[in-house]
Amino acid sequence: MSPGSQVLLVSPATLAEHLQDEGWRLVDCRHNLAAPDWGEAEYRKAHLPGALFAHLDRDLSAPKNGRNGRHPLPDPLAFARWLGEQGIGPAHRVIAYDDAGGMAASRLWWMLRWIGHRDAALLDGGLPAWLAEGLPMTDAPPSHQSVAYPTPAATALRVTVAEVEDNLARARFTLLDGRAAPRYAGTEEKLDSRAGHIPGALNRNFQLNLDAAGRFKSPEMLHAEFAALLQDRPAEDIVHYCGSGVSACHNIYAMALAGLPGSRLYAGSWSEWSSDPARPIASGEQP
Numbered sequence: 146m147s148p149g150s151q152v153l154l155v156s157p158a159t160l161a162e163h164l165q166d167e168g169w170r171l172v173d174c175r176h177n178l179a180a181p182d183w184g185e186a187e188y189r190k191a192h193l194p195g196a197l198f199a200h201l202d203r204d205l206s207a208p209k210n211g212r213n214g215r216h217p218l219p220d221p222l223a224f225a226r227w228l229g230e231q232g233i234g235p236a237h238r239v240i241a242y243d244d245a246g247g248m249a250a251s252r253l254w255w256m257l258r259w260i261g262h263r264d265a266a267l268l269d270g271g272l273p274a275w276l277a278e279g280l281p282m283t284d285a286p287p288s289h290q291s292v293a294y295p296t297p298a299a300t301a302l303r304v305t306v307a308e309v310e311d312n313l314a315r316a317r318f319t320l321l322d323g324r325a326a327p328r329y330a331g332t333e334e335k336l337d338s339r340a341g342h343i344p345g346a347l348n349r350n351f352q353l354n355l356d357a358a359g360r361f362k363s364p365e366m367l368h369a370e371f372a373a374l375l376q377d378r379p380a381e382d383i384v385h386y387c388g389s390g391v392s393a394c395h396n397i398y399a400m401a402l403a404g405l406p407g408s409r410l411y412a413g414s415w416s417e418w419s420s421d422p423a424r425p426i427a428s429g430e431q432p
Contacts, residue, residue: 153254153402154361155240155266157275164194164281170237170289171196174205174249175272184249191282193242193275197231197289201249201391205256214417215336215389216252218303221260225294228262232289235262242268242275246355248392255394255410261298267398270360304384304411306418312384313344313425319378320346321408323387323396324415331428336388339419341426343386348431349374351387351395367403383408390414 163169173196175184181202188198199205204227207219219227233239239257241250247267257265268275276282304318312318322342327333329348334340342348353370356362362370375383380400387393390412400408418424 152264153266153398154269156269157278157280160193160240160268160275161278161280168236168238170231170233170239172231172233172239172241172250172253173198173272174201174241174243174253175245176201176243176249184243189284191284193272194281194283194285195287195289196242197233197287199241199253201252205249205252212417212420214413214420216391216412217417218256218259218390218412221297224256225260225297229292229294232287232291234292234294237264239265240268241265242271244272246352246359246395247271247361247398248351248395251394251398252391255302255397259300259302259410261300267361270358273359302409304409306411306413309343309384309411309418310424316345318382318384318409319375320411321375321383321385321393321396322346322348322415323351323385323393324348325350325352326430328388328415330430331426337416337419339422339426341419341428342415343418344425344427346386346427347374349396351392351399354395354399361399361402364403367399368405371400371403371405379407380405381407381409384411385409386411386414386418388414389416 171193173188173192175187177183185198185200206216241253243250250267254265320343322329329342331341385393385396393410397408
């Protein structure tokens, strides 16, 4: 693993050595899109010692209005306030995990990067890897004291729907759709009002970032796969989207792990784009 990627991915054994480290904060991000209360219920039954819980709908998203997608981003000040209430300050090393290959955990990782919090990583293999190594679990709630998280630093990691609309004519960046191929092609759509993809977008299902054991592929393999897809496009010119701005973060994380940092997120994603019938859509398989 390359030196840069070690900062982004923490093994269960390494995390176990730091369970008592006050400079580290663990966050359980388990979530089931079909049963939104499931993750928190499972967390209350058992979680990693000292782990906090982040609810995707409540803590990592803003309220929906029917036009801003299924998981709109919260105001950065509100997110920073939530971090402080959980006892997470700007100097803490935050390790996120879930039980689904990092899909929800990568959303928290990206949001931390979005507000300028650089020291964030994922647990390699998530909860299944932790349990497979026989490491401890608990039902005891964490006892971190709240802190004052400072005003977030401005970053350019987010792209708005207006910028995506403008890009249809100007082609200043390349969109990468993180959904499964049938949804991208428009042959299957069970969640949103229209099927297809944003015109000009490429496709890479986020699950391709994982190996058969549910762990991230090596940085070298990820780099080769993204390079083959993106060709000579620089990472800074790639904007990711998915159904609702969650699994797209998985592709952003995988690119960073591969040594290709700097890509951005269209958080509204397909659920926002497809909500307006005036916005164009495309269909068919990836060229």
